[in-house]
Amino acid sequence: MQRRPCSPGSSPVELRDCLEELLKFTLQSHINGTLDIDHDLGFSTDFSSHLLNHNDCPDVSRLYKDLVSTLLKSVSKASCGSLDDFEDEEESNEIAEGRAELVNVLKTVNFELHVQEPFFTQLKDGLKRVEGRCAAGNYNRIQSGALILFNKCLLFEVQDVRQYPSFYAMLKAESLDNVLPGVKTLTDGVQIYRNFYSEEKELSNGVLGIHVKKSVAQPYIILARIISAYFGRSMMKI
Incomplete structure (x- = not known):
C-alpha cells in the first residue's frame, strides 16, 4: 500500500503545534553534542536521554509532560510580560526575547514537509x-x-x-x-x-x-537558549 505524502503544509506555523518536536530535537542534539550555543541546557545529557525515553518510566513521563507544559507556559508568559514565575527580571527578559525570536522565525516559514529516516x-x-x-x-x-x-x-x-x-x-x-x-x-x-x-x-x-x-536561524537553537535561561536555573520548579 502506498503512503502518499500530503501536500506541504503552509504558513503560519504555530509554536504550540511544533513545540514538542522542537523539544525532542533539542534534547537529542544536546545528547549528540551538536547544540551550537555557548552554554549547555543546565542539566546532563543523561537527563536529556531519560526525558527522550520518558515512556519507559511513568515518573519520567510525568516530568517530561510537565517540562513541555512549563516550557509552553513560560514562553507564553514571557510574551505577555509576566514576571511572576521568573527568578529575576534578567531571566524574564531573556525568555521574552527568546520567545519573540522563536515566534518571528516560525513566521518566516513558507512550507512544512515531513521526511522519514534515514533521510531526515x-x-x-x-x-x-x-x-x-x-x-x-x-x-x-x-x-x-x-x-x-x-x-x-x-x-x-x-x-x-x-x-x-x-x-x-x-x-x-x-x-x-x-x-x-x-x-x-x-x-x-x-x-x-x-x-x-x-x-x-x-x-x-x-x-x-x-x-x-x-538556514542560519534555527528554531531549536533558540529553544535551547530559552531552556538554558529558564530551566537551567529553575529545574527544581517542575
Missing part, C-alpha cells in the same frame, strides 16, 4: 541536499528563497527547484548521493519513491528536485 538525519548532517517530490498541489508553489520547516524542527532555505519528467530522470541528473544518500542504484531509488507515488501520478504531474540548504 542525512538532511540534518548536510549529506542530503535535494528533496524529490511529485509536482502536485502546493509543491508547485515552492520556489527559490522559500523557507521549509522539516519535521517541525529543522529549517532549510530553498536554493533552487528543478523540474523533471520522472524520478528516474531527476535521480540521474541530480545524483543519488545528493538525493538519496546510501542508495546504490537508480532503480532502487525509483522504488523508494514508488512507496509514495504511483507511476501514473509521477508521469502525469512530473517531478521536482528541491535543492535546500540549512
Whole structure:
C-alpha cells in the first residue's frame, strides 16, 4: 500500500503545534553534542536521554509532560510580560526575547514537509541536499528563497527547484548521493519513491528536485537558549 505524502503544509506555523518536536530535537542534539550555543541546557545529557525515553518510566513521563507544559507556559508568559514565575527580571527578559525570536522565525516559514529516516538525519548532517517530490498541489508553489520547516524542527532555505519528467530522470541528473544518500542504484531509488507515488501520478504531474540548504536561524537553537535561561536555573520548579 502506498503512503502518499500530503501536500506541504503552509504558513503560519504555530509554536504550540511544533513545540514538542522542537523539544525532542533539542534534547537529542544536546545528547549528540551538536547544540551550537555557548552554554549547555543546565542539566546532563543523561537527563536529556531519560526525558527522550520518558515512556519507559511513568515518573519520567510525568516530568517530561510537565517540562513541555512549563516550557509552553513560560514562553507564553514571557510574551505577555509576566514576571511572576521568573527568578529575576534578567531571566524574564531573556525568555521574552527568546520567545519573540522563536515566534518571528516560525513566521518566516513558507512550507512544512515531513521526511522519514534515514533521510531526515542525512538532511540534518548536510549529506542530503535535494528533496524529490511529485509536482502536485502546493509543491508547485515552492520556489527559490522559500523557507521549509522539516519535521517541525529543522529549517532549510530553498536554493533552487528543478523540474523533471520522472524520478528516474531527476535521480540521474541530480545524483543519488545528493538525493538519496546510501542508495546504490537508480532503480532502487525509483522504488523508494514508488512507496509514495504511483507511476501514473509521477508521469502525469512530473517531478521536482528541491535543492535546500540549512538556514542560519534555527528554531531549536533558540529553544535551547530559552531552556538554558529558564530551566537551567529553575529545574527544581517542575
